[in-house]
Amino acid sequence: MERRNLLRAAVLGGSAAVFGGTLWRGAAYAAPAQPGTGPYGPLGSPDANGIRLPSGFTSRVIARSGQRVSGTSHTWHNAPDGGACFADGTGWIYVSNSEISSTGGAGAVKFSSSGTITGAYRILSNTNRNCAGGATPWNTWLSCEEVSLGYVYETDPWGTNAAIRRDAMGRFNHEAAAADPVRKVIYLTEDESNGRFYRFVPTTWGNLSSGTLQVMVAGSGTSGSFTWANVPDPDGSPTATRSQVSGSKSFNGGEGCHYANDTVWFTTKGDNRVWQLNLTSNTYELAYDDSLVNGTAPLTGVDNITGASSGDLFVAEDGGNMEICVITPDDVVASFLRIDGQSSSEITGPAFSPDGTRLYFSSQRGTTGSSSGGITYEVRGPFRA
Template sequence: MERRSFLRGAVIGGTAAAFGGTLMRGAAYAAPAQPGPGPYGALGAADANGIQLPGGFTSRVIARSGQKVGSTAYTWHNAPDGGACFADGTGWIYVSNSEITPGGGASAVKFSSTGAITGAYRILSNTRQNCAGGRTPWNTWLSCEEVSLGYVYETDPFGVNAAVRRDAMGRFKHEAAAADPVRKVVYLTEDETNGCLYRFVPTTWGDLSSGTLQVLKAGTATSGSFTWATVPDPDGSPTYTRDQVSGAKRFSGGEGCHYANDTVWFTTKGDNRLWQLNLTNNTYELAYDDSLVTGGTAPLTGVDNVTGSSSGDLFVAEDGGNMEICVITPDDVVAPFLRINGHSGSEICGPAFSPDGKRLYFSSQRGTTGSSSGGITYEVTGPFRA
């Protein structure tokens, strides 16, 4: 596999700021990412929160399902899932979905410039099984329903504007979304065993009220070229969106999705793969496949949410596995970054970096109890490479 380049930048105020161009590697691997020494070293002993981290990193609990967030009056939702961070003056906001039915929705936590919790509130209510989603360049959060004929809701992380259902983005078992400001589209994954990858082309960039839903067409191989075809009926009834276009490529359980520097990465849980779309030449390939790991045990299994750091590292959360967040470097090395102990009935969700790239937020959806009421949301602080 050849990873062409990565964005060396940080998401600041909803835009990607470049820090020194692209990161190129000298030689291409003959296969997807392989295990090796991670950039942060080996994991240490579990801390007081049960998290194993590399040297120099620390963790804290931000919120627990059913309990007040910090000193606020707001009770954190059950089953925290997908999330993202947004700049807020000198501080920032972390939003998190709630993957329950009925109820669902999403909540937000506000932080000061020092990381102190200053507020928490609801930004979406009365929806179904809100799993993942994605942030937009205009600072909204797309919260996606992971149910058959589910919707995408556009929400306001700042808690000012009411959430809006975006019907034009299609009705299917939504998972994650990733905005591409270059092509002015939003990529969407579908959590079905025979699901597809979509993109939504808004009529006007920045306004998701109308536009065209398209599906990726490609061969059955794990690499090749692709095209996009319009989905005739985004409403998905009576024919599901994934069954409307002949030649639409099937993916086994679409999960996380991340865009940076003319590249889209997305995960499929049915086969433990991370896929890569090279948008400059319309080709796709495998960035990781646990069945293709050579010389040892695959460090990353149960692939789920994915995000990126300013260094170009990808951080992939596990649903099950060893309850790890693994890092995949621009040199195609995969290694554990952290491990949560004692949460065997849970999954890691919602990894997202603060705007300055110094803090990583994520949740254990069901915590130590294995129940949606046992969710825990964390923050990890340390010397993330820039």
């Protein structure tokens, strides 16, 4: 799973996760990542926010559920979940879902070039358990409902245009989305114990109003080749989308999804795995599996995932010991940060600022263990390019 030189340009001049650089060039079916010394060194003592960070990194609280975002009149939503950053002139915007039934939606925080908060507002309201999602190359946020027969909503991070429900992207227990500008598709995960991995092929790239929903077809193993098949009834009724195509591959609890340079990674929480699809060869393999780790697995509760311009993958834990772990291009997995005193929560929404120097994420239930106790953080430091 060699990813050296995978990413060399991150979110510049636009805000979606569209990456350039040299192509993935490792041997197929390499061994999954193993524990080792990470690129940032050991974690230090908890800081004032209860976060253990490597030397040179600092944290600050951006927002708390039920409280006004500093310097604004906007009250931050409960249960903050999936997120992404969007370039905004010299500054940027961080969007965050709300995994609350019936009134979920999504909110946004706007930053100046110095990182000062300049605004906060709602971009989606009155939707259902908005869990994860993904950014598009045309600067919109896809907010996904994690319910049976859930929808995808396309939203405006600037809060100017009304959100649009994208029915053609299928109705199922949506989790995350990742845009692939090369093949002009959107990948989608499904949070079911027998969920599937999908892609949506728009009729016109940049317009999600119509298109074809497809599902991954492959064998039962952890590596091999795959193809795509059309889902006959994307509305999921009367037969669930995951049950419509014979030979479609089952995944145990699809979670985060990330695309870069002809590769898409996605996580499955039911078996603590990170899967890798090599899109030029149409092959798949394991990038990480905690059951295959030599010794103690540093990454458990595998959940949201994002990538840095260095090619490092950052994987957040739902449970585990409340860490974000890094998987390097050399297939080393190590702890990057840990939140102390919040064992009844989960880490959600990891996303880098456009310049790659700040990492945003949330503790969904904070110190209280309740959805009303969510905390959204920023970590700043010498992330490697």
